[in-house]
Amino acid sequence: MATAYDIATKQAEPEQGGLAPVIAVENVYKSFASHKVLNGISLRVNRGETLAVLGRSGTGKSVLLRLIIGLDTPDSGSICIHGQDIAGLALDRMGEIRKKMGFLFQQAALYDSLTVQENVAFPLEHHRRDMSKSDRADRVRQLLAEVGMEGDLEMMPSDISGGMQKRVGLARALALEPEILLLDEPTAGLDPISSGEIDELILMLQRERRMASIVVTHDLHSAKTIAGRLALLNEGDVVIEGAFEDLQQSDIGFVKEFLQQS
Amino acid sequence: MSDRGFTPVAGLSPPLPVGRTELLPSVAISAARLFNGFFEWFGSLGIFSWRVFRAAVTPPYEWRELIRQLDEVGSKSLPLVAMAGAAIGVIISLEARYSLSRFGAKSMFPVTLVYSVIQVMGPVITGLVVSGRVGAGMGAELASMKVTEQIDAIEASAINPYRLLAATRILACILMLPLLTLATDACALLTGWFAQTLVEPLSFHQFISSGFNGATFSAFLPQTFKTAVYGLIIGLIACFQGMRTRGGAAGVGRAATNSVVLASLFLILADVVLVKFILVFFS
Numbered sequence: 001m002a003t004a005y006d007i008a009t010k011q012a013e014p015e016q017g018g019l020a021p022v023i024a025v026e027n028v029y030k031s032f033a034s035h036k037v038l039n040g041i042s043l044r045v046n047r048g049e050t051l052a053v054l055g056r057s058g059t060g061k062s063v064l065l066r067l068i069i070g071l072d073t074p075d076s077g078s079i080c081i082h083g084q085d086i087a088g089l090a091l092d093r094m095g096e097i098r099k100k101m102g103f104l105f106q107q108a109a110l111y112d113s114l115t116v117q118e119n120v121a122f123p124l125e126h127h128r129r130d131m132s133k134s135d136r137a138d139r140v141r142q143l144l145a146e147v148g149m150e151g152d153l154e155m156m157p158s159d160i161s162g163g164m165q166k167r168v169g170l171a172r173a174l175a176l177e178p179e180i181l182l183l184d185e186p187t188a189g190l191d192p193i194s195s196g197e198i199d200e201l202i203l204m205l206q207r208e209r210r211m212a213s214i215v216v217t218h219d220l221h222s223a224k225t226i227a228g229r230l231a232l233l234n235e236g237d238v239v240i241e242g243a244f245e246d247l248q249q250s251d252i253g254f255v256k257e258f259l260q261q262s
Numbered sequence: 263m264s265d266r267g268f269t270p271v272a273g274l275s276p277p278l279p280v281g282r283t284e285l286l287p288s289v290a291i292s293a294a295r296l297f298n299g300f301f302e303w304f305g306s307l308g309i310f311s312w313r314v315f316r317a318a319v320t321p322p323y324e325w326r327e328l329i330r331q332l333d334e335v336g337s338k339s340l341p342l343v344a345m346a347g348a349a350i351g352v353i354i355s356l357e358a359r360y361s362l363s364r365f366g367a368k369s370m371f372p373v374t375l376v377y378s379v380i381q382v383m384g385p386v387i388t389g390l391v392v393s394g395r396v397g398a399g400m401g402a403e404l405a406s407m408k409v410t411e412q413i414d415a416i417e418a419s420a421i422n423p424y425r426l427l428a429a430t431r432i433l434a435c436i437l438m439l440p441l442l443t444l445a446t447d448a449c450a451l452l453t454g455w456f457a458q459t460l461v462e463p464l465s466f467h468q469f470i471s472s473g474f475n476g477a478t479f480s481a482f483l484p485q486t487f488k489t490a491v492y493g494l495i496i497g498l499i500a501c502f503q504g505m506r507t508r509g510g511a512a513g514v515g516r517a518a519t520n521s522v523v524l525a526s527l528f529l530i531l532a533d534v535v536l537v538k539f540i541l542v543f544f545s
Contacts, residue, residue: 070417071418091313091417092422094420095422096420097420103415109410109414110415111407111412112410123420126420
């Protein structure tokens, strides 16, 4: 049965000649009390493309991801997913859109009362009710194998390291085969080797699945490894957007300072 | 005397008192904040209740989570309410025997015990015990999930947290409170009779037939089933407090405490209304 999301998606594509961006953020403002976080930000991400959003702490990078997945609402501006504006959508209608999105939280946000395999099975149990138990178990094992966690099925989140938690979080984010992947600081707090492994994993997933991805990070090395395009934020807006070389050649003081410090 | 009404002490400059003109606006601001907070809390509770209600009545239904919560609220509270009921039965038995003896009305003991337990003490004690155990547990669990972004993760996985977390818990409380009340009542009557029979032998059959003599269902059923409203209050306030938590470990502690305190308070206030309602419509 076609969902509201599918109908909206089909309607949006012909209008744009099939080239509509998967994620379109237009002139979005967001404040918390008197603190302005996003100040008219605009971004677009197409299918198969990875955009890295860089910037200092507190510049609204994570807020941007929360707005895109609808966990927060913008004060003004629009956020369109496959051409459908998500502002004001009811929770259940937003749910149809979220099924096409995977989100990796900064602290992984694994369900602490469930084992590793139960965490990954959680979205499948709720949205793939037609799947048999054995099919679901196979799918969970396959997802965990993709992120190199196939040997820790019965572990509890509290018993595994931060890097392993992020791997499990990534497997959970991929469970519903999303078309959009949002990663919030996937390498934050990890040692260089674990960071490199996570970067490799993201690159491999991009090659295989061709998702539209936004990676929020302040790790410049990771950003240039996994993303084709980078956007640098300052004071709630994009200072520069382009390939890593564009950032290197920029004359903007903040960009130079950021690259020097990173 | 200084112009502010203080006598200066040599070598010490007097503290500057808050003048009446400065005090009044600060009191007014505090009162306005309190008033604002009060209405904000009830407004948020109203919006939360509507979201939970809408989630509860629309599919998909979370049967598995509901069964888990029925077990959590019901089976795991049973030993606690049974013990509380047993203690209440003995207390009422001791008090009633003493008071009734003074007025030469010892024959009224079974009726007094039955009515005291089923109409008054059983429902309230069950409500308060469950409020303490379940209210604190739910409040703390949901608050912990909130501050560690687990509730956001549920929402990001396209699962309605109001349906999965709140509706199932509230419904479990509504369904289990009357059953737990029956268990409290049964334990209280049993221990009350036992305490009496140690002093003055009375067969259980005689105790029950005298206690329930002339009683109708309408005398007891509304009193027992009003605890479904207690369940609604406990579940709703615990889920609301838990799911709106902010501020790390301190926030989790506050949510657990507020859940118990507010649920117990509203439960007693609701009892005033319910007793009047039952007296008007079921007497």
